Amino acid sequence: MEPDRRVALVTGGTGGIGSQIVARLAQEGYAVAIHYAGRSADAEAAAAAICDNGGRAIAVGADIADEVQTAAVFDRITSEFSGIDVVVNTAGIMLLAPLVDLDLADLDRMHRTNIRGSFVVSRLAARTLRRGGALINFSTSVTRLQFPGYSAYAASKGAVEAMTLVLARELRGRDITVNAVAPGPTATPLFLEGKSEDEIATLAHVAPLERIGIPDDIAEAVVFLAGPARWINGQTIFVNGGAA
Template sequence: MNTTKKERIAIVTGGSRGIGRAISKRLASDGQTVVIAYANNAIEADKTVESIIEEGGNAIAVKADISDEAAVSKLFDITEKDFGGVDIVVNSAGIMELNTIVNFNLDKLDRIIHTNIRGTFVVDQQAARRVRSGGAIINISTSVKKLALPTYAAYAASKGAVDAISLILAKELRGKDITVNAVAPGPTATELFFEGKNAETIDHLAKMNPIERLGAPEDIAEVVSFLAGPARWINGQTIYVNGGMI
């Protein structure tokens, strides 16, 4: 498959569901060709691709474990072969396990570190090598770092590392005209968010911000779209997208 030089190509990891799906669809609606990287759920990835194509966009799905250097390198290889290059990389893939520090299963902690920290590092490493001048690298963080909610220590710690990686990479790419930022959503209405929460908890979290509602995946996608396109003077930042809750 070929594209013209004017077209921009985006890789979105974790792009088959939730916030990642909204980001994939928004970038496609902006006119970017989107390569959706998914870990296991080919059905959901294909649904997202089909939805984008039905709406007039261009997308493909590629299976890739973001913590596997060879798999991520192959993901970029496929993108470059099919579309000629990479302009945008959005690292939305990640996992979350919740429990108090005193009771946290350390095997689960290792899994979070492997996916959220190593995975971000591996994807960003390939992006730093391959994203074309004028491009953008965007990592998905979380607002829970500042909220300091009980049971979120492992997840928040992993996303703190994402912020650090983003800031340092932005400085390391000096002179290449590539921006690197992190986007930190607040509570967002996805299947992952609703899982294991009762109505009272959901209502409480929704009202923590002055707008008094949960974020929609499209709210997060809007900011990613801005950073991926016109926002060339925002670099090395973590942008909190949470309705003003912190």
């Protein structure tokens, strides 16, 4: 199907990376469902801006770990646009501390959103996506970079990678690609919060390109996987400037 006939759901579509993915997919002609968990006003404003520019977009809210709420989101998109072709699952949370100090309640929160949420979204995508579709989950380059303080977060994203790569094999014969994108340090408000200029400068030198990524770097890879990259399947794509 041509991009102007394709429909995409972006979970976490109001976040620093998610919002840029929404913008890029809309520019490519996709109808976009912008998922939010708590920032409804931002999602509605983004959808209105896309529609004002001649595109098609709606805002949809849900706790992605709640299978009933998330199924309702998929049903609404299917009703509104007659189907779904691409699911980009950026929604997730990051709670950092050394393993010995991490509150187990924070571990459980990340498990619920990052692992269970990705599982729920992936299962619904597998049941719903049309032929020629794509599911793109989100991991992290920290699974390779091994930054101290990221153990629980990296573990949750390692689980996302595992389920993603297995699902790609389970969908044999469906003509649906399933991949994970693993960003490196990326200049989003969430990432920059609480970091000094020296810390950011140090992280910028991790990659041979000697800079921090920007959301559009990640969105570019997602748009490629969503459309023309039909021979990339069952892979984790590290989008980090060569940092790992």
